[in-house]
Amino acid sequence: MEKIMPYLLGLLIPVLLISLIATYYIVPRQTVYNFKEQMAANTIMTREEMETDLNYLVNTLKDVHPKTLNGFNKKQNYVIKKAYKKIESPMTAGEFYFVLNEVICSLKDAHTMIWIDTTKEDKIINLPIIWLKDGMYVSKSTADLKKGDKIVSIGGKTEAELLAELEKIIPAENQQWVKVMGKINLTKESFLNHLKLIENDYVNIVVQRNNKKVAIKLPLINQAESGNSNNNRNWVSYDIDLENSLGVFRLDKCIYNEVYKTTLKNFFEEVARNNIKNIAIDLRKNTGGNSQVINEFMRYIDVDKYLFYTGDVRISKQAKQQRGYTGEIDYKSYPKRVVANKKVFNKNLIYNGRIYVLTSSYTFSSGNWFAVVMRDNNLGVIIGEPTGNQPSSYGDILRFQLPVSGFKFYVSHKKWVRPNTDNDPENSLYPDIEVYTTIEDILNEKDPQVEKLIKIIYER
Template sequence: MALIVLILSMFGGCKKDKNCSTTVTERKIYGSNDVFNEYKVQQDLKFVRDKLIEVHPYVYNTVNKEKFYSEWNKIIESCTNSMTYDEVYFKILEGMKLINDMNTTAFYDAKTEKIPLYFTWKENGAWITKNVNYLNVGDEIIKIGNKSMYEILNEIQEIYPSKDEVDAMYFATSQIRNRYLLKKLGLIDSKGRVSVDVISSNNDEKIVMLNFAKAIDSDVKSKYKNVSYVVNNNGVAILRLNRCVNDENYRNTLQKFFNECFKNNVKYIALDLRKNVGGDISVLNEFLKFTDIKQYRTFDVKYRTSKEAKAEGFKNKLFRSTKVKIKHKEGNLYSGKLMVLVSSETRNEGKQIAVIFKENNIGKVISDCTGLYIDDFGKNIKFITPNTGIRFVVSTAVLKKPYYNKRDSNILRPDEYVRYKQKDIMDVKDTIIEWINTHH
């Protein structure tokens, strides 16, 4: 019989904007149960619907637009009573699912509570990554509440814009600790707790009951630097890029990184994009200036013309996929092997860089996923609803990979798939880095 443990856990604004419908100096942050009347709810939903119709390339097609407008109106018309912040948020996501573009989504900003559940979800299992009382690193999660992980994955795919299970895993690991999603999934019991059913490395099963507590600052702030690196003495170097920001810090870091690579006779460089959230894709060109790569073909980017896109500086309608010739740095150029590391957390421009690596034969793609969906849409514009203050982003461009043709799969398949194991999680090993060090 499973061991049942009760854990009493203790965790310690819209400024004036051309795409914001309100001109107040501070955007109020509401609580999840704050209520909005029928008029305000419908006004917000119409605002989101209209921005999607005006901006998103999918809706530019007349047939798509008519169907989309009709389906959205059904959602709006279903809101005949006052609704909470949470209910409005999920209604917006319901409408966005009609496009199912992962880069077009809404963000949850309401004050919320979390459970102390820290885990990683790979294609072959979900494992605890932080010891919290009776939950131990390496424990495999079998169920949360009364649902299996497979059931949860399927339901998350129905809630969030996502193309496949890998996208759903990304949303789950980043959001499922929050009360609003646990409540939506029906995983909170009658006493306000969440049960987590795990199996330890010894095959012992236990059910741990987790209580909610308010999030603390260290819980919500990112712990990752934009860029950092490690140069090992075994001929392998890792450049970690978590956000694509082509600033002075990035360029100085690149210079130091390659200086150390030359000094230590590095033969293999891995560009680690496993936690990359996107940004400015020009970071790739800056990186390749230090290598002997002469050129590469870019993505085809076709903007939908709209006043919102023009206001954001997206004025050119079409950027054809072209070959970019690299203006190299003076001095030594790196001529060793290159590789790029990706995961389910690789997003937006980070994913595009990996696709460019693969399609231009710049270097191998290494991943703990058997495949990542290549984005159809991108180049987002930000908006805020007038009443609930819900932030959302809408894609304004169609993306096509460098060597696109209709017969191609739209999945980024890794050249090397590295499978995580329960023991790797228990030993706090970076399995992919271990693999690189072993195989090179």
């Protein structure tokens, strides 16, 4: 059976940021966005220019986001007030971005975020990070670093200090997602500079190797020099383990198309042909997409109906412009939704065996929905690590651009409510059986979640 190693896939930022499409609330009209070019990061902005942008951001958040229906809370108002104080003197657009980002982060919604464009001239450090439960490690050997090195500090700051700083500038609902995005951003010059981790175009790194601390100076380099490349493995595939009567369906992205539907059908044909008693849905790299993949999967499961996501919609002037809503500005709540399962025509493919779901901190947005739907309908056992998203959260973003700096930002206008609200409040979907990946697992090419799954099957 093919190894299914978590955490080793490079993340594509756009997939992480724009990832939640729910079938229940799709509306026919979609806005065509004609964004202008963003201001260069080193451009000096005046107080008046920054005030114009900050006003636009604050007013948009207040008008659009479901969380601000009754205005900003005390903590959010404090962050906003602080932001206005910070812009009393001129600063670069790159510095101003982080002032704006702290305002965005005060909503604690991973789908509401502000984006800064990067260019080939932007520099990074070659630090392949993997952030596990017990700390940060080097995931790949380089000229200076060895795979498995434990990162003690970056720029003189410890893991705990870095995490506390990143929580202020990474939109997230839990620490898992801060770590997912943090490992990417801690290599970028803009973030390193903001966190004051750069010294004379170098970043001092201390790692623990063979029970000794080793100090390394990593230079800022052009991105092309890092040699990092994306993993091009298929986003949807499956394995059949006849010995353990186990089929593992792996879905890295929620893409609802013919490739998905054909692969899904082939999977259940093999499950039926081999009389497989256990199946697992591997969502450990799934950062979201189209939630229709869930309903399509359910067509092969022996249930007549199931609870699905519902939620609240804040219909603002901006939402009407971008989504084509009609009527008055309003806030609408929808009742609990029960889906009548449209099972596949071939009854031989209907599966009624045991179901397991594998999750990690990368399980996010519609990927998180998939796991939550299985949990809240008592259809499967969740194995792995807590997800990077709250089960009930916000999404379906509207897109905007600041008038002066040109920074693009996205604001949720819906509050998604999980199928079984009795399981709330939760800041993450916590597995029934928690199994964390360790650095030893990675070094020895072990898959602890699948190994645990096989052990459970064997002991039944």
